[in-house]
Amino acid sequence: MPSSYYLAELSATEMREAAARKPVILLPMGSFEDQGPHAPMGDYMSADRVARLIAEQASAEGTETYVAPVVPFGGADYFGYMPGGIALSQSTLRAVVDDMLECLLRHNLTRVVFINGHAGNCGVINDATQKVWLDKGIIIPALYLWRVSYALLPEIIGKEMAAKTSGHGCNPLTSIVMHLFPDLVRPEYMPSGTPAPREVWGLPVTGFTSLAIGEGSITVPLDGGDTIRNGVSKGDPHLCTAQTGAALVEKLIRIGADVAAHVVSHSDPETGKAIL
Template sequence: MTQKKTVHMACLTAADMREIAARAPVLLLPLGSFEDQGPCTPMGDYLLADKVAERIALKATGQGYETYVAPVLPFGGADYFGYMPGGIALSQTTLRAVLTDIFECLLTRGFKKIIVLNGHGGNSAMIHDVTRQIMKQTEVVIPNLYLWRAASELLPQLLGAQKAQLSAGHGANPLFSIAMHLCPDLVKPEALVRPEPDKEAWGLKVADFGQVSLNGVSVSLPFEGDVTATQGIGRGDPALCDAQTGLKLTDRLVETGVLLVRHMTEKNS
């Protein structure tokens, strides 16, 4: 029986992994969260990060840059989502320990080319802290591509500045469009709600997820996300999201990821 090639480390045997390790490939570490993504999108955005990672690894390997995907970390660092029934998050202290242990396991076994593909804002600060400490101790550089921030930066090019601004936000673009493309069987467009335009928190008008406006200036508040969001929806309008936008965003993220793999390979050759 011919076995289908996999880029997922979890699907490889120990013998496979010993052989692969000797070639010092690039490893992708996808991270995500399990939280409120709005009423239309599955709570596990880590599913999307894992799918994007797989596409990057397959395309990079096909271009001659051998790449594999480490098991996705499904639980993100706690920030705004403690209110969500069923949601699971790690304290920032725990996230630091988990990331430190993951990197130590890989680095001590000779894997020096590691790229983080992050799918949760609450992970960002700790990824930076842990990878910076590793760089200071070992001179190994572990870049972090925050997938949804990168996709948000691409939105104006794909939709135009006005539509990008109106559609971008938690529970809307880019995540909802990407989910419509990558996981069409899991999204529920019929459950769509739009953000409340006059929502207030702490006596001030809500500006965005976790933020209010004070005389035209955004101020962040330490409240749970449901205080400023409408069923997980920030300022973006999910009605402006669609699978075609998700396809274009995914393709651009994969292109970016492959470029990063290539750059890392050439820097470490």
């Protein structure tokens, strides 16, 4: 086996040998933005680390898997208020994703999985992979880490605690960072308690770009800094723990390894086309 799970660390010889075996290649993506006043801005680091752990688990179970270099800058949405943050326009990100896929598919590296850590990347990934499906009959799945983690929280810490801790700047990401990068969390900067309800434009805030009106809601073209203070919404980050993060990461690794194995078992080994 090659010397690393990271493609960037393989020699050209190792890469050519691995490519001939048609391995699974994970494409980690994240963002570089406000994750709350206490957490490192680079959530791409968590996506990259989880991808590596998935590659290790999948490979140990017989599904040869590698991790491509992480895309650190997410698709721009509503975090432009953050000084120092860097994001790509949706059109630029789409061009980047299209080019990444074209480079891999050119060499018949068709067993690809996105490991995504940013909501602003979801639309681009969906559109780019749908085009590959329509043009080539190849299914490229995406594992959106935080969406899956939100769904796992009630099982791990109970429904009541999940409700108290879930939200941007809280669970799941804060707990996961506490587990993966404990030295980068700054508890002294955590805001106290659950954020108080806010009103903007005369309406209650329900999300970074959503406001309640009557029995319904509307979306508005505001920056996140206009609606959510300190990048923390709904939950209390003081209730996040490294133990919760460890449990989430363990489940994400299991799911990711299962996805890698499924991609292999449900794709033609020669053409890469999906076996439906």
